[in-house]
Amino acid sequence: MNMDSQGQTTSLQRLQNVEKRIVKVLELAGGVMDELSSPTGPRKEVVQNHCLDFMQLIKDIQVALRDEIKSACEYRPFENCDYGSRIGSEICFKKLEFVMSQLEAMKQTMDEYHAAV
Amino acid sequence: MEENIQVSLDKLPIKRLDVIEENGLERFPSDLDYDEKRLSLIRRVDFAWALEKDEQKKKQKKTSKEASTPWQWQSMVENLQLAHQELSVIIDLINTVEANDAVTVAGMTRPKPLPNEALSDLAVSAATKLQCYRHVGKYFKQSAKAFEQQVAREARFYGALIRLQQNWKVKRQRLASIAPGNEGFTFDLFDNSYDSEATNRSSALSTVHVDHDAAGMLAINVPPNSCHSLQFGFLGEQSDNILRKSNVNKSNFSSESDLGESGKESLSDEVCVKKSHILLREVHLAIFNEQVFDLVNREAFNSSTGVSVTGIHENYLQLSLGQGTFVFLSLVPSGQDNREVEGAATDDVGNAILPSDTLDGVKLQDGKHSIQKKKKWQFPNSLSYEIYLQQIFHEHIFGRGIGKPISSGTRVSGVPIKDGSGLLGHFSLSLSHRIFSSKVLAELENVVCRVPYLQLITNPTWHSRTSSWTLSMKVPQSILHMGSQSKMSNIALEKNAVKSHFWTKVVVNDDCINVEREGALKDVGLFKGKSEEIHSMNKYDCNLADLPVIILQQVASQIINWLYQEALMVGIKANRDFLCLSFELDQGETLSLVAHVDPEDIDGCISWWLVMEDSFAEERKLHIDITDGASEYRKFLGHLSLDLLYATLMDLIGLCSAGGGQ
Numbered sequence: 001m002n003m004d005s006q007g008q009t010t011s012l013q014r015l016q017n018v019e020k021r022i023v024k025v026l027e028l029a030g031g032v033m034d035e036l037s038s039p040t041g042p043r044k045e046v047v048q049n050h051c052l053d054f055m056q057l058i059k060d061i062q063v064a065l066r067d068e069i070k071s072a073c074e075y076r077p078f079e080n081c082d083y084g085s086r087i088g089s090e091i092c093f094k095k096l097e098f099v100m101s102q103l104e105a106m107k108q109t110m111d112e113y114h115a116a117v
Numbered sequence: 118m119e120e121n122i123q124v125s126l127d128k129l130p131i132k133r134l135d136v137i138e139e140n141g142l143e144r145f146p147s148d149l150d151y152d153e154k155r156l157s158l159i160r161r162v163d164f165a166w167a168l169e170k171d172e173q174k175k176k177q178k179k180t181s182k183e184a185s186t187p188w189q190w191q192s193m194v195e196n197l198q199l200a201h202q203e204l205s206v207i208i209d210l211i212n213t214v215e216a217n218d219a220v221t222v223a224g225m226t227r228p229k230p231l232p233n234e235a236l237s238d239l240a241v242s243a244a245t246k247l248q249c250y251r252h253v254g255k256y257f258k259q260s261a262k263a264f265e266q267q268v269a270r271e272a273r274f275y276g277a278l279i280r281l282q283q284n285w286k287v288k289r290q291r292l293a294s295i296a297p298g299n300e301g302f303t304f305d306l307f308d309n310s311y312d313s314e315a316t317n318r319s320s321a322l323s324t325v326h327v328d329h330d331a332a333g334m335l336a337i338n339v340p341p342n343s344c345h346s347l348q349f350g351f352l353g354e355q356s357d358n359i360l361r362k363s364n365v366n367k368s369n370f371s372s373e374s375d376l377g378e379s380g381k382e383s384l385s386d387e388v389c390v391k392k393s394h395i396l397l398r399e400v401h402l403a404i405f406n407e408q409v410f411d412l413v414n415r416e417a418f419n420s421s422t423g424v425s426v427t428g429i430h431e432n433y434l435q436l437s438l439g440q441g442t443f444v445f446l447s448l449v450p451s452g453q454d455n456r457e458v459e460g461a462a463t464d465d466v467g468n469a470i471l472p473s474d475t476l477d478g479v480k481l482q483d484g485k486h487s488i489q490k491k492k493k494w495q496f497p498n499s500l501s502y503e504i505y506l507q508q509i510f511h512e513h514i515f516g517r518g519i520g521k522p523i524s525s526g527t528r529v530s531g532v533p534i535k536d537g538s539g540l541l542g543h544f545s546l547s548l549s550h551r552i553f554s555s556k557v558l559a560e561l562e563n564v565v566c567r568v569p570y571l572q573l574i575t576n577p578t579w580h581s582r583t584s585s586w587t588l589s590m591k592v593p594q595s596i597l598h599m600g601s602q603s604k605m606s607n608i609a610l611e612k613n614a615v616k617s618h619f620w621t622k623v624v625v626n627d628d629c630i631n632v633e634r635e636g637a638l639k640d641v642g643l644f645k646g647k648s649e650e651i652h653s654m655n656k657y658d659c660n661l662a663d664l665p666v667i668i669l670q671q672v673a674s675q676i677i678n679w680l681y682q683e684a685l686m687v688g689i690k691a692n693r694d695f696l697c698l699s700f701e702l703d704q705g706e707t708l709s710l711v712a713h714v715d716p717e718d719i720d721g722c723i724s725w726w727l728v729m730e731d732s733f734a735e736e737r738k739l740h741i742d743i744t745d746g747a748s749e750y751r752k753f754l755g756h757l758s759l760d761l762l763y764a765t766l767m768d769l770i771g772l773c774s775a776g777g778g779q
Binding site for chain 1: 248249250253255261264268272276279284306308401402405500508
């Protein structure tokens, strides 16, 4: 996975943050609309804050997406296939299990010997 | 009348007919002057003259009726009359318009709205806008929520996919016609980094589709029982071995069904990913197992490997490796035993294999009273050969593709590199060797069990067709220096130290046994009657049946050697034969300590006899069976331990030096 130096987040996490920001943006828009539609008239500072946040978030989204698009590397899935070594380690795993069972049998024999003695 | 309507009439010269006489003559009204026309037209609209007239009339009426009391509705009547007149003018106007007098509207001004009307209009429009805003606001918030849920779902899915992608290849097909929930991801488990000739059969298992489960999380569906695992076994093997193996296999992939169904969301994510990963591992291994089975099948029918096929069923192959060894290789669905097929197959095979026995009755070096049965040989653990088979095929299949050399310097497995046709042959040779060496080991263990001062050490050879053991006998220090501590200094001790550590080495190459003894320079030749100091052959081959006897003879002669050296240390010259140490007494009599080896002896394998001969019995030494005891006297000493032997020796020496006697 790509580990970025900024904030030690992976690119997946950054994209997830972008999505969260989009959700937030939608919520802000809804909030502004609600504020505008309030029967007592909109409170200016609320609307202003919302709009500021909105613009800020849009800017963040743009920046993040641009970075991600620039830094997206080509997905080469079929280089350095490790399936062979994976089978090798499965075989090693089986060997380990076997050795462990042998050791347990030995231990059992020893215990029986000590018990008999 | 609140509106001012300005009307201008077009001056069309339309003549109105005034009268038509009977003779068709038309009489028009006389043309008026233009101004008069206008005036008359205006008059038609302008009510001023009418009003004046009315006023005059009214005045006249008023002056005529001043005396009468005014009627309260009088003004209303007058207003209505006025209105009536105005209406009649308007009706005339309308008639004029209808009669095609073109009338154009020059302009119209909006009536000035009353203030409350303006406000209410504003209020209505404002309220409509607010309603729209509210509607839009609700829409935004709903979309935000829905989007959030969608994002969360997809985050779970793609998070799981990325974690799995760290280990497995992911491919994607963007199909337009797929279901909306399916993005077309697949896991590709086919390894294309090795030679294709080895693996023509691309398994149907290689592509695993990625689906969504009910919660939108990544899920993999693999048809049950489609994954096979390799099973290798010896025909005639005890069933509990096979059961043990299948339990081991099951424990690999037993799903953690006991984990969090009641867990949190994040916990079950982990569990999902782990389950999928385990499934993929299973499938991947199953593909490999199928490849191995394929290759074994192919090589088995190649007659040059020395292995012949004795039975075939679906997913089952039975081979004969020679020397009466029958093995089978089968693909069983994971988690099941292929017992029925194996049971049917054993009918085909004769009982060429020793029946295996359990281990009860064999105790370790216990005491004199322990009953030690000879351990019967049983098959080596077939699981290890299953693994070995997988390993060598794995090295062949994958090792060449990656380009690393198969036989590295440290581990010489002896796999032929050529084109893989020798893999099965190599495997069968290794297997035969292992079976043979396990038999050898059984014999050695039987011997060593019953000789208390003998130790069996295994020497690892790191070669699949060679095995080696050492039988070591070490004389304890306490015995060695028993008699000599007061006499010699330490340095002299080391120089004249009697050899106290004896070993015999057994090496098995394929199925040849080679016994080697630590070569003392003055060693006694084999089976030679005379005690001569010659260079002996320290190494010789033997077969399995003779092995125990030969080992025991070696050990006994080593003991004799030791005793001889001890005697020399004390200063007595004794005569040494292969298994016999003899001292001369004064009258030409010889007192001999003779070793007797018997592998079948339950109490111990090496026993000792004390034989006293007179001088006339020299020539009878060559006779193998000494049955008559006329000229000699034999006493059975039993199975002596080393310190007892030493004590016996010292007694004998004492007897010799004391001179004669019995």
